[in-house]
Structure formats: C-alpha cells, structure tokens
Amino acid sequence: MQNLVARVRKGGTDGEALRPMPAARDGSRTKRPIDIAQLRLIAKVARMYHEGGVRQPQIATELSLSQARVSRLLRQASEIGVVRTVVTLPPGVYTDLEEQLQEKFNLRDAVIVDADGARGQVVPALGAATAQYLNSTLTGGEVLGVSSWSATLLAAAEVMPARSTSPLDRVVQIVGGHGDPSVQVQANRLTGELAAVTGARPVFLPAPGLVSSPALRRALVKDASIGDVMKSWKELDLALVGIGSLEPSPLLRQSGNALTEAEQDQLRNAGAVGDVCLRFFDVNGVTVKTSLDERVMSITPADLMQVPRRVGVAGGASKGKAIRAALRGAWVNVLVTDLDTARGLVEDTEARPADLLSAEGLGASCFRLWSLLRSPRAQPRPGGRKRYVMRFVTVRIDGKIRAVRSDDDAPGRLRDQSARTSP
Secondary structure, eight states: OTTOEEEEEOTTSSOEEEEEOOBOTTSOBOOOOOOHHHHHHHHHHHIIIIISOOOHHHHHHHHTOOHHHHHHHHHHHHHTTSSOOOOOOOTTOOHHHHHHHHHHHTOSEEEEEOOTTOHHHHHHHHHHHHHHHHHHHOOSSEEEEEOSSOHHHHHHHHHOOOOSSOOEEEEEEOBOOBOOHHHHHHHHHHHHHHHHHHTOEEEOOOSBSBOSOHHHHHHHHHSHHHHHHHHHGGGOSEEEEEOEESSOOHHHHHHTOSOOHHHHHHHHHTTOOEEETTEEEOTTSOBOOOGGGGGBOBOOHHHHHTOSEEEEEOOSGGGHHHHHHHHHTTSOSEEEEEHHHHHHHHHOOOOOGGGOOOHHHHHHHHHHHHHHHHSGGGSOOTTOOOOEEOOOEEEEETTEEEEEEOTTTSSSOOEEOOOOOOO
16 A cells, blocks of 8 residues: 555646655555645635536536546535535524434424414414424325314314325324314314325214213223224324323313313322323323323323324423423423423423432432342352342433432332242
C-alpha cells in the first residue's frame, strides 16, 4: 500500500501530476491540505449548484470539467464545511419536540399540534391531526380497534378523507357503544364513519360500556354476537383510543356510562388518575383493580397491550396527569397531543412515587435478599445442581440509580430452577 498515489493540482491550473501519498499507520490515506486554488474552485461549483440552481452537466460544460469531477467537488464542499445543511422547521411543525417525547417515553411516534391551549380549539385540532396521521400511515388490510365516547376521535372521523382503496379490513368497537339514545348515535357514528371513509367493515359492540352488575356482564359475554366481537380484539393491528381523566367527558356523562360520584371516589382512593377504554390506572400507569372491572365491557389491558400500534389522542391542561400516567404504563405507544401538553410532558422532572425508596426501605430489601441467600432453601442439596434466577427492579432517575428493590418488592421471586438428581 506504500505506492498509493494521489492526484494533486499544480498551481491552480487544470494540469494534474501523480505524486505518491504515504499511507497512515492504520492503513488509511493521509489527507493533504487543500490549496487556495482548489478551495476557490470548490466554492465556485458549490455556489453555482446550490445558489444559482445550475445543473451539474451545465457546470461541467461552463468550467470545462468532467461531470464526475463536478460531483466530487460538490461532495467535497459538504465534507469540508463549504456547504452546510441546516433544517429550519416551518411554523406549526415540532419534530424536535416530537423526537424528545419519543425518546423520553419510548414511543413509536408522536404528533404535536399547536391548539393555543384553549379547550374549544384543542378537540378539532387534535381530530384533524389524528385523521392526517391515520391517512398517511394505514398500509392496507389492517384491523383497527376504536374506543367509543370520545369527542376528539369523533372529530377525527368527521375530517378523515375518503380513500379510493381500502386501507382497513375492519373497524372494531373496543368499548361498549350502547347508552342514552340521544348520544348513542355518536358512539356508533364514530365506528361507522371511520369504516365508511376507509372502506372497511364496521364491527359494533352491542352493549353498554359500563353495565349495572357483574352478573349482567357475565350474561352478555355469553351472547354469541358480543363474544365474537370480543374475540376479534385479539386480531387488532392498531387501536385508536382516547385518554380520560377521572372527571368524565361531557359525551361520556350524557351517554349514561359515566361513573357516579361514589365510584369516582372509590377509584380516587385506590390511586387512579386516568383511564383508557374505562380501564383505570394510577400515576405510574399501573392498572388499578376495583370491583368496577367486573362491570366494564371493553378490551382488557392484556389484550390492549398486545396491539402493535396503540394510538392515544388527548390534550388540554385537565388531561396532563392522565396522559403522563398512560405513557409511563405504555398504554399507548403513539401519542397525538397539543403543544402545551407536549412541552409539559418533556419538561416534567417529577419522580414517580413508587420509584423512590427510603433508606430504610432499601436496607430492608437488602436484608431480605441476604436472608434468602443464607436460608436452607438456598443451600445445595447433596448430588444436586442448583441454579437460581433473582429478579431485581433497578430504578433510574435522571440516569442515576436511586433505588433497588429485591424480589419481595417486585414480581418474580427467588425461584429454584434445579435439575435435581437422586443421591
């Protein structure tokens, strides 16, 4: 490799001579300084192409260069910083903030719309953004699950452009759509309109979102028409859901599916801050178990988490805590929200209460682990081979380890996985 050669310009003319270029110790070619004549030519070609809009063949003709050399000069202009690429975001586009949201909450995608933070403008703005997102990302033959009783999702259905080809196979209700007759049409219209504009087949859930008793729910689930819909929830490719707070929306309140004050208090006392499809969760996004679960007619958390793309649509100051919790619990992995809410989510440095262990709690966890390792259960048996799996939950806040919880604090105990043999 010692006889590598480089073409080097002579005194600013087009004449070129062959001059050996020594190889570096690592085998790479050593770069020589660019003389002023070469820099002048690079700058001239770059200005003609980028500022003057002159095409490469014309530049080659005017400067008596080969087109291949013009291409090399343009590439060199980028490499040495003569030409720099700067992306300037147009007004109303917030891709930088969207990327921060994706990174912080491990999202597949995020869509942010500027709605000036006013409630009267948030709903139509989010609806339009959701319609545009769906229109650009639906690929064909997918099964879409959609929750009922969401004014924002209804706004998306109303502005969703019709497609000449069918990007969806079915649109399936994943929350009961029956309710007060005066507003029930709204819930069914959401599913019906999305199916109509996408050319899909609508699949309605002929039941209320919240029934009066667990016995009634058990009876409804046995009905074939309802059971078939619930089976189709396992076939969803994406889900379109709203994110609710404990305070029911006007549409949900009118539907007759809203919680009573006593039921809201029950959930609040259990730590609930929001819901997706009437499945409630706490500030960390962990499912809150109450007796209400036995009366809800909607997709289960387990089935929802199996949906590859879960699009959550919500915004406004009143939804901030619920949205944050839904993201923490991975209830959604795509978020459509407004600018003010997105900024609050990105700038939020609030630690989750469950993540903070006191020194006493951390010490107790370590003592329990030490006790487990010293217990007779942890000692090898004669002739046996022992292998253990110990699970820990390491909590990181701002990149630093702040707490470690032993297996007594987290799911998964110290388990004996021995392949025992007879002595």
